[in-house]
Amino acid sequence: MRKPIIAGNWKLNKTPHEAIVLANDLKREIVDVAGVDIVLCPPFTALADVADTLTDTGIALGAQNIFWEDAGAFTGEISGPMLKDLGVSYVIIGHSERRQFFNETNETVNKRLRAALKNGLAPIVCVGENLAQRESNKTFDIIKDHSEGSLSGLSSEEMKKVVLAYEPVWAIGTGKTATPDQAQEVHVFIRQLLGKMFNTEIANSVRIQYGGSVTPDNVVSLMAQADIDGALVGGASLKAPSFAAIVKGAKK
Ligand code: PGA
Numbered sequence: 001m002r003k004p005i006i007a008g009n010w011k012l013n014k015t016p017h018e019a020i021v022l023a024n025d026l027k028r029e030i031v032d033v034a035g036v037d038i039v040l041c042p043p044f045t046a047l048a049d050v051a052d053t054l055t056d057t058g059i060a061l062g063a064q065n066i067f068w069e070d071a072g073a074f075t076g077e078i079s080g081p082m083l084k085d086l087g088v089s090y091v092i093i094g095h096s097e098r099r100q101f102f103n104e105t106n107e108t109v110n111k112r113l114r115a116a117l118k119n120g121l122a123p124i125v126c127v128g129e130n131l132a133q134r135e136s137n138k139t140f141d142i143i144k145d146h147s148e149g150s151l152s153g154l155s156s157e158e159m160k161k162v163v164l165a166y167e168p169v170w171a172i173g174t175g176k177t178a179t180p181d182q183a184q185e186v187h188v189f190i191r192q193l194l195g196k197m198f199n200t201e202i203a204n205s206v207r208i209q210y211g212g213s214v215t216p217d218n219v220v221s222l223m224a225q226a227d228i229d230g231a232l233v234g235g236a237s238l239k240a241p242s243f244a245a246i247v248k249g250a251k252k
Pocket residue numbers: 009167171172173174175211212213214232233234235236
């Protein structure tokens with residue numbers, strides 16, 4: 001049985017003060033929800049405050065990126081040891097917005113992934129096609145390319161610690177969710193790929209989230225799919241009632 005995992009990706013939103021308010025509101029609503037792993041991913045500047053707010057709650061803290069070196073002359077970067085020291089336990093890697101706006105490639109995703117694992121952080125690795133790629137029937141090619149490139153060289157032991165997120169770019173922030181069938185089809189494809197790249201145990205045990213306009217209204221039908229193990233939530237994670245409803249709707 002794969003335990004459902006819901007992560008809120010706050011993106012470039014919330015000052016530290018606003019983040020404390022949201023984290024406290026969320027805490028009240030979801031602290032007692034059992035059977036679902038819950039991760040909040042505020043911006044770097046709010047990690048310390050949200051970590052304080054979440055102390056002893058069982059709600060995990062995630063970062064939205066990580067640099068591949070631990071320390072050195074890399075102005076503006078944030079490293080694994082820095083995140084770990086703040087109490088971060090997950091890190092989103094290779095989000096489509098980073099691929100699209102910040103030149104992220106499979107190669108840099110792979111370097112960040114290795115840095116996360118080396119520092120004991122659980123990576124949430126994102127893969128997904130854009131609209132043009134879907135419309136030209138390249139979805140599976142892109143998923144294969146992102147998965148093989150991003151996960152290249154990982155051992156099975158390392159892969160066990162990874163969470164994957166299937167995020168069709170055309171569904172992110174657009175209000176256009178993939179249908180449960182469309183998402184399930186890709187999740188099955190990813191599991192088959194993991195079976196070939198690693199082994200059957202990995203294919204069956206790695207958790208795969210869906211992301212892209214997840215709301216309280218569609219989470220239950222998405223989670224009803226056999227191979228969807230959770231959600232990576234953007235917009236709906238910025239309000240406590242909607243994120244709490246998604247967390248509650250995610251119980252299998
Ligand atoms: P969205 O974002 O829920 O606002 O579509 C999802 C994501 O980018 O992870």
